[in-house]
Amino acid sequence: MKARIYVTLKNGVLDPQGKAVHHALDGLGFAGVADVRVGKLIELELADGTSPEDIDGMCRKLLANTVIENYRIEQVEP
Amino acid sequence: MKAAVLVFPGSNCDRDLAVAIREVSSVDPVMLWHRETSLPDGLDLIAVPGGFSYGDYLRSGAMAARSPVMRAVADAAARGVPVLGVCNGFQVLTEAGLLPGALMRNAGLSFVCRDVALTVENAQSAFTSRYAAGETIHIPVAHHDGNYTADAATLDRIEGEGRVAFRYAEPVNGSARGIAGVLNDAGNVLGLMPHPERVIEPAHGRSDGRRLFEGLLETVMA
Numbered sequence: 633m634k635a636r637i638y639v640t641l642k643n644g645v646l647d648p649q650g651k652a653v654h655h656a657l658d659g660l661g662f663a664g665v666a667d668v669r670v671g672k673l674i675e676l677e678l679a680d681g682t683s684p685e686d687i688d689g690m691c692r693k694l695l696a697n698t699v700i701e702n703y704r705i706e707q708v709e710p
Numbered sequence: 711m712k713a714a715v716l717v718f719p720g721s722n723c724d725r726d727l728a729v730a731i732r733e734v735s736s737v738d739p740v741m742l743w744h745r746e747t748s749l750p751d752g753l754d755l756i757a758v759p760g761g762f763s764y765g766d767y768l769r770s771g772a773m774a775a776r777s778p779v780m781r782a783v784a785d786a787a788a789r790g791v792p793v794l795g796v797c798n799g800f801q802v803l804t805e806a807g808l809l810p811g812a813l814m815r816n817a818g819l820s821f822v823c824r825d826v827a828l829t830v831e832n833a834q835s836a837f838t839s840r841y842a843a844g845e846t847i848h849i850p851v852a853h854h855d856g857n858y859t860a861d862a863a864t865l866d867r868i869e870g871e872g873r874v875a876f877r878y879a880e881p882v883n884g885s886a887r888g889i890a891g892v893l894n895d896a897g898n899v900l901g902l903m904p905h906p907e908r909v910i911e912p913a914h915g916r917s918d919g920r921r922l923f924e925g926l927l928e929t930v931m932a
Contacts, residue, residue, distance in 0.1 A: 645814070645859065646814070646817060646857075646859075646884065648814075648815050648816070648817055648818070648819050648857075648884075649815060649819070652819055693776070694768070694772065694776055695768070697769055697772070697805065697812050699804075699811060699812040699859075699860065699861075700812045700814060700859060
């Protein structure tokens with residue numbers, strides 16, 4: 633089985649990378665972009681039957697820093 | 711002074727810290743590989759070096775903070791052993807939960823590498839006793855992820871408890887409230903982004919960092 637973990641900065645946490653990308657989009661002439669936030673996608677290839685609690689534990693203990701980041705788990709069946 | 715310097719894959723300031731400790735104490739620190747699960751007995755100082763452990767993969771300091779040796783460091787810190795984290799070491803200590811907050815990409819997005827002016831906020835700790843509160847010192851920084859952040863309640867708490875050890879006296883990286891160095895609640899763990907080990911002798915141009923190591927030596931020998 634596969635899980636996708638989306639890690640994003642919490643609302644209110646300054647995202648300088650997002651700001652830079654926003655500037656670049658403006659520079660390319662794409663008007664109407666209100667805001668850009670940059671996050672990351674982590675794909676896990678897991679043993680079948682890995683519990684949701686274990687996946688959540690991986691997120692809390694390593695994959696996301698919950699001081700500044702949120703995470704969302706998406707389980708993908710093979 | 712019996713000291714250990716942690717050695718992580720990718721770190722590039724471990725030997726600089728070892729030299730600084732030896733210069734001040736005349737004793738070579740133990741270089742401790744990240745896979746070690748225990749520490750030498752009787753340590754007076756554990757130093758967590760700067761410099762891109764694990765290539766800063768995932769987040770700065772995230773991998774190093776979960777390495778086996780850090781469990782022993784957390785136990786030692788809880789027993790009151792002084793722990794000093796410089797630059798990436800500061801990032802490691804926040805990621806390990808030994809210090810509050812987190813360090814994010816610099817607000818200006820650029821790597822900052824220069825001398826900066828700092829204000830000494832707390833001159834009561836083992837690390838800062840050789841400085842005067844309110845004093846301005848100059849110590850170099852070299853980092854991409856030095857933008858200290860924490861929620862407002864945490865910032866209020868650490869300021870109220872006198873746990874801000876150093877503050878930038880000039881804009882550097884967007885750090886919340888200009889925070890450059892933070893102590894834990896017991897005062898025996900210090901993380902700071904500037905590199906005191908790079909200014910310890912006249913040949914470095916300045917020696918403002920030397921007093922940090924001298925203060926530590928004085929405290930542990932008292």
